[in-house]
Amino acid sequence: MSMRFRRSLSASLAAFLAGGALVGSLATAPAAMADSWRDKEHWLKESGITNAWQVSKGAGVKVAIIDSGVDGNHPDLKGVVTGGADASKAGAPNGQKSIGAKPEHGTLVATMLAGRGHTTTTASPSASPSAAPTTPPAGGPDGIVGVAPEAELLSVSTWLGSPNPGGKTDQEQIPDAVRWAVDNGAKVINISLGSTSPDWPQSWDAAFLYAEQKDVVIVAAAGNRVGGNVQVGAPATIPGVLTVAGLDGDGKASVDSSSQGISIGVAAPAEDLVGGIPGGGYAEWAGTSGAAPIVSGVAALIRSKWPEMSAAQVINRIVSTAKDAGAPGKDPLYGYGILDAEAALKGTVPTTSTNPLGSIGDWIRVHRRGDLSAPTQAPVESPTSAPPTLADPTVPVAQAPATVDDALPAAVVLGFGALFIAIIAGAAIQLRRAYKNPPATPEEADTGVMEAVDPPTKRS
Structure with a gap:
């Protein structure tokens, strides 16, 4: 029985599932029909993954999925989920209970990343009706095969997108989940x-720095416009995180199932996706939530092929072999370009010690002025009990008041300024007084007594 649905994910301040509108058929399809789902995995060929399998299938690499929980009993995930924990206080201790606003979300992601498929078994006509059913072996040609089908998964369940009955917020769940994943051997976190x-x-700083210092690749979904994300949202904006944008069926930036931003590193298919859901069924869906595990799977293939390769080199290999798209060079729609798994596994890439997507450590140093001393932490049983691994960022210290010597030049300038103003004011007062009381007109200077001169006498 199947049902079609379209659901918008919660876009709260806390967090939302980046799957955007989940468009699919939730199907509890009979096992005999499961092989039709394998045929829908168009990205395996389009992104160069089937050719990359000639080099690696992810053996020996643990990938942590921080999500809504993963159903490890799904036929395509038999033997894949080798560990887990719950960061929400509302899930199962092993992280395999599906919880949150989108309980099926984590299993969809898991099957796309590391599903192994299964073999469909049919009852023999001669078999006794009372005979116990045969358990299908792990792996096979039917169902969903992931990008890294030989990798192991760690499921860390979180409750996001709706009020958490366990009481823990995303500000607590996300850093606890990241720390647990790092301490339990994850080389890639999706x-x-x-x-x-x-x-x-700010509570996330130390956990992401811890992962960076422990050489773990973190891959995050960019988010979707249809889910309310025109611009990339956190944690995909954290420096050093490999942020994945989404492509439509034509290999162009998806209008609905992607967003844009300067932190995008690479783009991968995000429309017409399929994956497994809890209970053994399958669904068609869309969003960068599905593009991210494709890239995480490629990271696992690389880390399996070159175990000594640093996280920065793994990310650099993925983005530097991507096919340029959109505006030349890195752009806010495609990042460095479209994922090319075959080139990432077979191409020649110069060695680098720098993550092309930045460093959370450098960001904290500039923006938080935090203490970046190397963290030390023993493995913990549950992410909910993980103690802080790094000192909290410190508050910048206020500068001491200026001394007398430092203030002398300013005092001299102010003194001369005050004197000049006083002179001008005094002159103005004097002029005003002169205007009101003008002086008497001065007498001309005395030139002496003029002698009287008799008129001349007439001569007779």
Whole structure:
């Protein structure tokens, strides 16, 4: 039985599932029909993944999925989920209970990343009706095969997108989940979750720095316009995180199932996706939530092929072999370009010690002025009990007041200025007084007594 549905994910300040509108058929399809789902995995060929399998299938690499929980009993995930935890206080201790606003979300992501498929078994005509059913072996030609089908998964369940009955907020769940994943051997962490804000809580700084210092690749979904994200939201905006944008069926930037931003590193298919859901069914869906595990799977293939390769080199290999699209060079729609798994596994890429997408450590140093001392932390059983691994960022210290010597030049300038003003004011007062009381007109200077001269006498 199947049902069609379209659901918009919660776009709260806390967080939302980056899957955007999940468009699909939730199907509990009979096992005999499961092989039709394999045929719908168009990205395996389009993104060069089937050719990349000639080099690696992800063996020996643990990938943590921080999401709504993963159903490890799905036929395509038999033996894949080897560990897990719950960061919400509302899920199962092993992270395999599907929780949150989108409980099926984590299993969809998991099957696309590391599904192994399964073999469909049919009852023999001669078999006794009372005979116990045969358990299908792990792996096979039917169902969903992931990008890294030989990788192991760690499921860290979180409750996001609606009020958490466990009481923990995303500000607590996300950093606890990241720390647990790092301490339990994850070499790649997939976060197909996000928010509508580019900013992230300061409480996340230490956990993402911890992952960076422990050499872990973190891949995050960019978010979707249809889910309210025109611009990329956190944690996909955190420096050093490999942010994945979405492509439509024509290999162009998806209008609905992607967003844009300067933090985007690479683009991968995000429309007409398929994956497994809890209970053994399958669904068609869309969003960068599905594009992210494709890229995380490629990161696992690389880390399996070159175990000694640093996280910065893994990310650089993925983005530098991507096919340029959109505006020349890095742009806010495609990042460095469209994912090319075959080139990432077979191409020659110069060695680098710098993550092309930045460093959370450098960002904290500039913006938080935090203490970046190397963290030390023993493995913990549950992410909910993980102690802080780094000192909280310190508040900048206020500068001491200026000394007398430092203030002398300013005092001299102010003194001369005051004197000049006093002179001008005094002159003005004098002029005003002179105007009101003008002096008497002065007498001309005395030139002496003029002698009287008799008129001349007439001569007779």
